[in-house]
Amino acid sequence: MNKMFVGALLAMSSLGGVAALHAQTAAPAKRAPTASAAGAQGPQIGTFGFDTAGMDRSVAPGDDFYDFAGGTWAKNTAIPADKSSYGAFDTLADLSRDRTRVILEEEKAKGSKIGTAYATYNDTAAIEAKGLAPIQPWLNKVKALSDKAGYAALVAEADRNGISIPFGAGVGQDDKAPETYIVGISQAGLGLPDRDYYLKNDPKLAETKAAYQAHIAKVFTLAGEPNAEARAKAIVDFETQIAQVSWTRIDSRDSDKTYNKMAVADLIRSAPGFDFSAYFRGIGTPVDTLIVAQPSAVTGIAKLIAAAPLGVLKDQMLLRSIDGYADVLPQKFDQERFAFYGTTLSGTPQQEDRWKRAVSFTSGAVSDEVSKVYVARYFPPETKAAADQLVRNVIAAMNVRIDKLTWMSPATKVKAHAKLQAFTPKIGYPTRWRDYSDLTITAGDAYGNKVRAANWQHQENISHLGKPLQRWEWGMTPMTVNAYANFGMVEIVFPAAILQPPFFDPKADPAVNYGGIGAVIGHEMSHHFDDQGAKYDAQGRLAQWWTDADVKNFNALEDKLVAQYDAYEPLPGMHVQGRLTLGENSADLAGLSAAYDAYHASLGGKKAPVIDGMTGDQRFYLGWSQVWRRNYREANLRQRLLTDPHSPSQQRADIVRNMDPWYGAFQPKPGQKLYLTPDQRVRVW
Template identity: 65%
Template sequence: MKTLLLGAAATALALAATMAQADQPATPAAAPTSASADKPTYGSYGFDAAGMDQSVKPGDDFYDYANGAWAKNTPIPADKSNYGAFNTLDDLSRTRTRAILESAQKDSGSKIGNAYAAYMDGATVEAKGLAPIKPWLDEVRGVTDLAGYARVAAKGARAGVPGPFRFYVGQDDKDPETYILSMTQGGLGLPDRDYYLDQGEKMAAIRTAYVAHLEKMLTLAGESDAKMRAAALMAFETEVAKVHWSQVESRDADKTYNKMTLADLQKTAPGFDFATYYKANGLTPASLLVAQPSAVTGEAALIAKTPVGVLKDALLLASLHAYADYLPDSVANADFAFYGTTLSGTPEREERWKRGVTFLKESLGEEVGKVYVAQYFPPETKAAMDVLVKNVLSAMGRRIDGLPWMSDTAKARAHKKLAAFTPKIGYPDKWRDYDGLAIRRDDLLGNAQRSNQFEFDYNIGKLGKPIYRWEWGMTPMEINAYANFGMVEIVFPAAILQPPFFDPKADPAVNYGGIGAVIGHELSHHFDDQGAKYDETGKLNQWWTDQDVANFKALTTKLGAQYDAYEPFPGAHVKGAFTMGENIGDLGGLAVALDAYHASLGGKPAPVIDGMTGDQRFFLGWAQVWRRNYREANLRQRLVTDPHAPSQYRTDIVRNFDAWYDAFKPAPGGKIYLAPKDRVKIW
């Protein structure tokens, strides 16, 4: 299992299923200024003080105190659903990547250049119309029975078309030296079961818009009776949603570990031909993991009694959605109108070059990454990060020793786990080989299909092989970080190691509050409510005493209650149980980073800079990376689908720190003030 810092979408199902997410920091206060050789990028010491709103009391709203002026003065670009520090760095990363690709496309022998050239040739895409996807759509249309449906759905999965179930190869949580086939629930066109089942006005409006969208896409594909078929598909997906597990259930590492043979699966879910489904991709697994067995059973039963025409429509529409960006604007714009605008509130599609950069990152990411790190990731940054990571790991060791709620037996095991960590910084030691991937300058859709097939084969090809310990789940251009429980590793791509997260010219307090807390966050994920279930070998295995578990549960329940109380919109609350892993990551990460900062002072007092003490600058550095403005639709969607709390509430985790109270002296009675007995301390 993995967890991401920023919540970026994984490009492969295996990554999505094995990562526990971190979340994108928000954009820095102001746009970067050109720093001189000895000055930081932001402000006088690495923090954009001009973005503060000092009319707000820290004890009422620390996020607004640190970021209020920035929030008021920073519009969200028309092609974004939210905007913050992560976006600022992502814009920089994509601009740099664009330059790499534009240079590469001048070379007809460059694979990344040819792939980018094919994407940028919008005129050819428009001229071809739907002809490139017609053979595949005709194959879907030609299905006549359930066995044929299983075969075509499996073929679609290999080419990147989501079907009734999702499957991938990953580590066996209880045998982390072995790869195993895993499968999860699927089959929904909306982001989550709640979109079908929530009876509130907002969700009802989205459902109405979704049915209209399905009708439009069927019409664009040249299908008849689009209105009736869209309604039938919505009815089917609603029944699927009823058997799906919730987000909270699906993040439980114990509940989702269900190992069975293929024969057992067929007995458990007799309505679907799983042997045919897997055999279509050359798979005859001796055993597999089923994450949500009751959902799979329910989905299989629904498939067995649903007309084949409805099942075909589900695949056809999933195909149009999966390939929309590689098809003419008539399809791509219609797809964006629903998934981009209705669901996320984004007014405009990104410019073509931005989408092209994203495609290259997803299809040939490490091939691009080799050039990126050579140009934009100096060895000095990697060396500085090595030091920071070691300091944070050391601080975590000291914090473990001081825990009042953990037994000595568990502390000893916790130290073993800490000693087993592998930090990965910047880029892989071993790069991917894309020699088998065919790329053509005149075949954008084909490039996308072949890329998906190439990635699928790479993933499935792991079965029976030793664990790929050199492998990365992100490209160097990613503004993110992650923790991988099975590998016992924490990973920091090159592109996040820039201001406001990390600036060699900034005051150390700000760096520890920024990238130091990011390091601590990923480290703390290995000790959150799910990560702590994995031992020092990466095995899902309870290594605590029963009393340790009870003590930990009492603390996490208290933290969950804090987040349950947050209400961004009337009646729409943050879900403390759903965001628990990220909340623990923030609480533990900030605590470890603060201890590491204090240790770095070597017993000397921190200097006062611009009237701010060291601890004040540390907490402001933390707040700065979470600056983010959301469109309402995007924030509402995140409350349902994102395991991270909204950025404001991530910032306000400071309310649990005695050092924050000492630094800012908030008066009792403030909106985020907590009495000492109510402050949560876990790691």
């Protein structure tokens, strides 16, 4: 089942419908409306849109391009106490949140729905005064469960409340019939981020697993539950069994492996330990056919449920319920959840101020109501127009690159051009907004607001069944600093908040803009041609539209990229997983290459000016590196290496070592750390 956030630019903690232009000739692309460094008022960053003061010129670009471009910034930039890492994305996210806060404070004074949601979440005194009373009826219902016959219905109710154990289910596009919606189900049930935390023989991960067990015991103790230590151990033992039958993240990102359409009756026969009929009735999707993402895991988890003591199943649900709603329960629960998931797991010393979390809650619970005000105030039409033009230019450049490929057959090239022509770029914000009139937000009821918002979102999702494809929908809010590709929709999506410096500044040097947002555009565009996106045709259908020889040639090139990234070791003993990060690395390589060509096409045959002693090509690659500046806490970096399909920022910046023009721009020498001989450089698109 197609995932909405396929190919998001950065891991999350993914004006609608402008048709992409098709250009197979090498005619120069139109120049996006940007200004030179000497333009009126000038760019927001530096003299031409790049932070030259952040460079470390004592480092040779051929040894460490990331540090050369931003090493001084890295040395002088502390990670804020409430963050697990910090970089360009966070700078803009903070700006977006500050702006949204202004909106919500104004709405609070008006007493509007979003203002009430924000104010009530912020009212910690009222939350504290109520204690566990708001959630107690649900906890009592879980504890009152007397036999496993009622477990599936209880799981369904938890699912509607936003608590997904032991499976995750929802409605999305049918990958092989993309004009229709279908129910999908996938493995879940783990409280730690990945199966490796339970299974891998690593001292640091073992410490984290022990800390997780201690966290569970602390939650039960705070809730007044007896035998906390023994019950915590039983939950961890049960989840370790779930981890053993769970698929790896590498297998779970494979679109072919995870497309398993089957009759619900067949699923029931293969997994008798869980009442799937009652579960699907309970979540409101009583269907005959569905997609099972990881069949052996789903059936394996069902068998574990059948064998597990009822008390363990109930305790796991109690734990997830308290943890899942800890932010709207008394402070001791909120603090304990953060102590484990924030500090132990991610290394973050300090929890965010309450108002920041109130902004995040409201922006998620009533997102479109907030978004409407945000884009009207902070997203000028000229920014959209400039971004639209950049998208057209990068797509045109990719069309030219396809014609030059030596490994792809002529027949497949025709289809690749057709796929580019079918693209729908979405810039800034949706063309339609959701209606929240049936979502009740009540002053003074923070817990109830969160439950009702979760139920509303659940109902909104399942209501897609039987409807025509809703192409206007977005998977991210305009306030989100990110971008994504959606294979089934054949679209690339760029929220308003990312269309700002350092990614994009209409008054910055074009080279920096193309190296920044141009490469981001190319990245999302090329996701539709990465190791998974290439499996979807111009209609968004999961189908092999390449010849067998094309697939063989492509996989051989991609395998070289896997090997290159497997060799990186950001932490002692921990390498980048080249196969897990392949889609993102491939998109970086292809997207930056297409953006480079688009930049040169925009020059219209003229030579780029030298600015501050730097050539156009140098500024282009520096623009790329600038957007990936990021400092990590060790625990956060460890978690990312285990779970994130994106490589760490340094390795993302280092993709330049595969590009011939980078060698011409910075003259790296044989023997330097990043230097690759021409035959070692990975060239795909």
